[in-house]
Amino acid sequence: MKQRGQVFKLSFMLLFVLAIVLAGCGGNNNAGGNTGASSEPTAAAGDSAGASAQPSGDKPKVAFVYIGPPGDGGYTYQHDLGRKEMEEKLGIEAHIVENVPEGPDAERIITELAQSHDIVFTTSFGYMEQTLNVAKKFPNVKFDHASGFKTADNMGTYFGKNYQASYLTGIAAGKMTKKNHLGYVGAFPISEVIYNLNAFTLGAQSVNPDIKVDVVWTNTWYDPTTERQAAISLLDKGADVLLAYQDSPATIQAAKERGAFAGGNDSDMKKFAPDNYLTNPVWNWGPYYTKTVQSVMDGTWKNEQYSGDMADGMVDLAPFGNKVPEDVQKLVEDAKAKIISGELNVFTGPISDNQGNEKVPAGKTLTLEEVLGMDWLVNGVIGPLPK
Amino acid sequence: MDFVTQLLIAAISAGTPLLLATLGGILNERAGIIQLGAEGLMLMGAVTTCVVFLRTGNLGVALLATLGVTALLGLIHAFLSITLRANQTMSGLAMTLFGSGLSAYLGKSISGNPLPSSLPRLDLSFLKPIPVIGDIFGNLDVLTWFSIVLVVVLHLLIHRTSWGLHLRAVGDSPATADVMGVHVRLIRYGYVTVGAMLIGLGGADMVLTVAPTWNEGLTGGRGWIAVGLVIFARWNPVRALLCAYFFGALDSLGFRMQLLGSAIPPYFLKMIPYIVTILVLMYLGYRNRNKPSGTPESLGVPYVREQRF
Numbered sequence: 001m002k003q004r005g006q007v008f009k010l011s012f013m014l015l016f017v018l019a020i021v022l023a024g025c026g027g028n029n030n031a032g033g034n035t036g037a038s039s040e041p042t043a044a045a046g047d048s049a050g051a052s053a054q055p056s057g058d059k060p061k062v063a064f065v066y067i068g069p070p071g072d073g074g075y076t077y078q079h080d081l082g083r084k085e086m087e088e089k090l091g092i093e094a095h096i097v098e099n100v101p102e103g104p105d106a107e108r109i110i111t112e113l114a115q116s117h118d119i120v121f122t123t124s125f126g127y128m129e130q131t132l133n134v135a136k137k138f139p140n141v142k143f144d145h146a147s148g149f150k151t152a153d154n155m156g157t158y159f160g161k162n163y164q165a166s167y168l169t170g171i172a173a174g175k176m177t178k179k180n181h182l183g184y185v186g187a188f189p190i191s192e193v194i195y196n197l198n199a200f201t202l203g204a205q206s207v208n209p210d211i212k213v214d215v216v217w218t219n220t221w222y223d224p225t226t227e228r229q230a231a232i233s234l235l236d237k238g239a240d241v242l243l244a245y246q247d248s249p250a251t252i253q254a255a256k257e258r259g260a261f262a263g264g265n266d267s268d269m270k271k272f273a274p275d276n277y278l279t280n281p282v283w284n285w286g287p288y289y290t291k292t293v294q295s296v297m298d299g300t301w302k303n304e305q306y307s308g309d310m311a312d313g314m315v316d317l318a319p320f321g322n323k324v325p326e327d328v329q330k331l332v333e334d335a336k337a338k339i340i341s342g343e344l345n346v347f348t349g350p351i352s353d354n355q356g357n358e359k360v361p362a363g364k365t366l367t368l369e370e371v372l373g374m375d376w377l378v379n380g381v382i383g384p385l386p387k
Numbered sequence: 388m389d390f391v392t393q394l395l396i397a398a399i400s401a402g403t404p405l406l407l408a409t410l411g412g413i414l415n416e417r418a419g420i421i422q423l424g425a426e427g428l429m430l431m432g433a434v435t436t437c438v439v440f441l442r443t444g445n446l447g448v449a450l451l452a453t454l455g456v457t458a459l460l461g462l463i464h465a466f467l468s469i470t471l472r473a474n475q476t477m478s479g480l481a482m483t484l485f486g487s488g489l490s491a492y493l494g495k496s497i498s499g500n501p502l503p504s505s506l507p508r509l510d511l512s513f514l515k516p517i518p519v520i521g522d523i524f525g526n527l528d529v530l531t532w533f534s535i536v537l538v539v540v541l542h543l544l545i546h547r548t549s550w551g552l553h554l555r556a557v558g559d560s561p562a563t564a565d566v567m568g569v570h571v572r573l574i575r576y577g578y579v580t581v582g583a584m585l586i587g588l589g590g591a592d593m594v595l596t597v598a599p600t601w602n603e604g605l606t607g608g609r610g611w612i613a614v615g616l617v618i619f620a621r622w623n624p625v626r627a628l629l630c631a632y633f634f635g636a637l638d639s640l641g642f643r644m645q646l647l648g649s650a651i652p653p654y655f656l657k658m659i660p661y662i663v664t665i666l667v668l669m670y671l672g673y674r675n676r677n678k679p680s681g682t683p684e685s686l687g688v689p690y691v692r693e694q695r696f
Contacts, residue, residue, distance in 0.1 A: 069491070069603055073499025189653075216642045217653040223607040224598035225638065229401055233642035236393040250598045253505070272501045272599055383645065386652045 060118035060296045062086075062094035065110060067124035068222070069098050074247040074266040075221075075283075079123045079146075082285025089290045090297070102126025107133055114138040119296050121289070122146065125192070131155060142301055144292060147192065149372065151303050158288060160308035160315040163199035163371065164339050165281030166243075167346045168317050168332050169263055170203020172278050173241040174211050175328040176261050177204075183234030184215040185227060185244035185251050189386050191374045193245050196281070198378045199346045200243055205380055207331065213381045214239055222247040228254050235260055241278060252277060261321070268318040277321030279332075284316050307368060311340045347371055352379045392522050394636055394643065399523065402635025403531045404429070404593040404606075408613035409620060409627040410537060411585030417545065417622055418578035419558040419685045420468050423479025424460070425586050426610025427486020430603075432457050432587030433594040434490040437601035441497050446504065446595075453591045454584045460486070461583025465576045472689035483610065491603035502599045506530055506592075530592045534628075537585075541624040554578060558683030561690035571690055589613065619664070621671075621681035634660060 070080035076098065083094055097113065100106050106122075107130035113120050114134050119142040122131045128148035135143045135155040143155040151157055173182050182204055186193045197215060204211040214237055216230045227246045231254035234242055242262040244251035249272040255262035256273035263269070263280035270277045288308060295301040308314025317336065320329050338344035349360035353376040360366055366374075377385055388396075408425050415422035435456045440449035464482055467473040506528035514521040545551040553574060556564035561571045594605060612634060620627040641656030 069495075069498065071495060071498025072602055073600065077499060214646055216645045218642075219653055219657055220607075222602070222604070224602075224605060225401060225404075225593065225607055225609065228597045229397060229639040230642045232397050232400070233639060233646055236388075236397070236643075237646050248598050248602065249501075249600060253597070253599050257505075383648055384650060386654070 058297065059092050060293060061116065062092060062293055063113040063117040063120045064094055064096045065100050065106065065113070065120065065122045065124075065127060066096060066098040067100065067102070067126070068247070070096070072222070072247055073249070073269075074264070076123070078267050078283040079121075079285055082283075082289045085286030086289035086293055089286075090293055092293070100127075102130075104130075106130040110134040110143075111137070114141045114143075118142060119144065119293065119301075142296055149305075151305060153303060156303040156305065158292075158306040158308070160283065161310070161368075161371075162281045162283070162315045163195045163346055164310045165315050165317050166196040166199040167203035167206075168336055168339070169243060169278065169280055170200040170205075171207050171332050171335055172320070172324060172328055173200070173243065173261070173263075174204030174206070174208035175331065176278060176324065177208070177211070177241045179238055179240050180208060180210045180212065181237075181239045182211060182213045183231070183237070183239030183242040184213055184381075185230045185234065185242065185246055186215055186217050187221050187245055188219060189217050191372060194377065194385070195347075195371050195374045196245055197381065198374065201378050201380050202346060202351070203335075206335075211380060215377075215381055215383060217386060218246065220246075224248040224250040227251055231255065231262070243278070243280065249273075261323070263318075270319055270321055274322045276323070278324060279318045279320045282316050282318045284313050287312070288314055309339075310336060311342075353377060354379050354381050355384075388522055390643070392519050394639060395519075395523055395632075397639040398632045398636035399527070399531060400596065400635065401638045402632040403534050403596070404589040405609060405613050405616060405634055406534045406538070406589075406628055406631035407530070407592055408586045408589035408610060409616040409631055410534070410541060410624055411582040411587075411589065412613055412617035413541070413582075413620070413622050413624060413627060414554075414578045414585065415582035416617055416686055417554050417558045417683055418575045418582075419561060419683050419688065419690070420465070420575060420579050421475040421479055421687045422464070422579070422582060422586070422617075423476060423614055424464060424482025424486065424583075424610075425589075425613045426606060426608065427483035427490075428457055428460060428583055428586040429486075429590030429593065429606045429610045429613075430490035431460060431486045432590030433605050434494040434590075434601055435587070436591040436594055437500075437502060438493060438497055440502055441500055444503050446506070450588070450591060453587050457583045457587025458580050460587075461580040462576070464583065465579040468689065469572055469575050469579070472691065475687050475689075487604070494601045494603060498602055499600055502595070505599060506595050528596065530588070530595070534592075538624045538628045545624065555683070558685060561685055562692075565690075565692060575690075586610070586613070615664070618682075619668070622683065623681070637663060 064083055066076045068076040070076055087094055097109055100109050106127050110130055111134050121144045123146045125147040128145055128150055131143050131145045132150050132152060135152045139154055145157050147159040148157050184197050186197055201213045214234055216233060218226050218230050220226055227248055227250040231242055231251040235258050240260045242251050242255050245265050249264055249269050252262045252264055252269055252272045256276040261276055261278045263278040265280055267282050345365050347366035349364045350362040351360040352358045359376060408429055412422050412425060432453045435453045436449045439452040440446060464478055467478040468475040508526050508528045509532055511525050514525045553569045556569060557571050557574045565571050616630045620630045637660040641659060644656055645653060
């Protein structure tokens with residue numbers, strides 16, 4: 001009895017493990033769940049690519065590596081919109097692999113994609129080293145990496161000056177605040193977030209010199225519970241306009257509950273709270289993807305370090321919330337026109353940091369390289385930068 | 388409002404999903420069945436709420452559907468661990484993996500769509516004149532009130548009624564309970580199912596209060612914190628409330644310390660909940676070293692009539 005019971009138990013356990021594995025694979029294949037999933041679409045991509053792995057001239061085979069799911073309503077969502085626009089314009093079909101963690105998995109997936117594609121777009125900063133490694137092994141394949149700074153003969157980079165849009169958002173925030181107190185939910189204290197926070201602060205100060213900006217660091221790109229707590233802490237301290245450099249709309253939801261204003265990042269988040277929405281920077285990758293894939297088709301592709309801006313439309317501003325008055329919108333639109341014409345540059349001196357040191361003397365403007373390596377907070381941002 | 392009141396409000400808001408899930412876990416484990424599927428169940432609860440709420444526009448229907456779906460998942464866990472006597476740890480882990488994958492798949496079409504509304508709130512403005520209480524309890528949402536009432540109900544049920552006696556007997560010594568005429572299997576099935584429903588409700592609460600939209604991996608590992616809180620609370624509903632709010636407060640404390648201008652790096656502040664957990668466990672372990680731990684004696688052991696172990 002006892003032994004039979006154990007055999008019974010064991011066989012069920014084994015069956016169950018099998019069921020988990022199957023469920024895991026199945027679910028992931030459809031849903032693109034997590035790591036395990038990633039190889040599935042890749043394999044499928046490989047099959048459909050067939051024997052012609054070499055660049056064929058007319059229709060290049062294109063692949064995208066995403067950090068999150070296309071339905072995240074934020075960063076990856078915007079990349080996916082760009083992919084769809086490119087597909088429609090050029091009449092080709094790209095392969096995507098979503099939810100690829102930054103690390104060894106990314107290198108494996110990029111390698112698999114490189115075997116059957118002509119150009120691979122890797123859309124997150126953390127894929128930089130992996131993309132570079134794979135690029136060295138596949139000299140005939142083109143690689144394009146978003147937001148990084150390393151290149152090779154067959155590897156370029158692309159990103160945009162989204163701080164221009166952060167500056168404009170700052171103008172709106174500086175006009176909308178009643179307490180001269182803004183709050184910023186930052187993901188990580190890295191330069192990408194820092195220059196956006198600084199631009200936001202400078203924008204607000206350009207219309208309201210008394211402004212101060214409180215900042216908290218969440219150390220996560222996406223965790224709604226944490227983001228909400230960060231937002232509520234800022235509201236409790238007295239901030240009445242928030243901007244979140246995060247992937248979820250939790251900050252906007254928290255602001256709505258308290259009757260404050262807020263914006264998010266990456267995509268238009270007005271739908272989450274139309275009456276409490278400010279605006280925020282959005283990405284528009286479509287034209288760049290179309291242009292780049294077209295250049296691969298024409299054989300004119302070069303390994304450039306492309307930096308888009310408001311002038312070419314890679315960076316833009318989301319539509320304003322319902323309660324942002326006409327005159328504020330007008331003010332922002334005027335500044336936007338000046339940025340596009342080149343008359344207004346966000347990081348033009350005099351700018352000093354919040355420790356009292358002059359960082360940009362009057363009349364000088366930071367170079368793009370200096371902006372991308374920014375590791376100090378402008379005057380008006382409260383608190384030191386975490387080390 | 389002062390710092391402490393604000394912190395308490397934040398603690399309750401962050402702690403309520405944890406509390407619901409922890410209470411569900413307590414019911415499971417009091418009946419002797421380990422529940423490691425909380426993360427998957429919370430995700431399934433959250434995604435069901437979102438899908439049904441967006442389709443029907445009716446919050447009540449959405450919550451009922453959530454209870455239905457998670458009850459079904461609870462029944463699967465019960466069938467595996469009670470009838471088939473499968474390894475409960477495995478079954479729970481399977482539930483977490485299964486729930487994470489399935490919720491991501493089911494939520495694909497509605498991911499990023501805003502929910503029609505959040506939870507209705509009970510406006511108790513007559514409490515306003517009372518200093519701290521009025522600020523905290525004056526405007527809580529219905530699920531928060533439900534969870535608080537549930538703590539009291541479960542406390543009374545477990546410790547003051549014959550049903551609770553049966554529940555504890557089934558978790559501590561199923562053979563004895565069986566001899567006494569208690570239907571061990573039925574009771575285990577019942578509590579595992581209800582427990583799963585409460586955990587699912589925790590997920591629903593999270594999506595309704597925190598982010599007004601579904602996205603995969605929304606819970607961010609909080610199901611696992613609930614699994615830990617069950618043990619932390621030593622299988623007691625009242626302690627579960629304290630522990631859940633305590634963890635909610637810790638979630639928020641890091642940001643408040645950043646805003647007070649503390650020079651402590653945020654990485655360190657993020658470690659606080661875990662450091663505190665270790666310290667509290669050490670203290671409780673030391674204080675209770677000669678007392679029973681509160682673990683249901685037959686936790687994780689399948690019961691077979693007339694079989695000796």
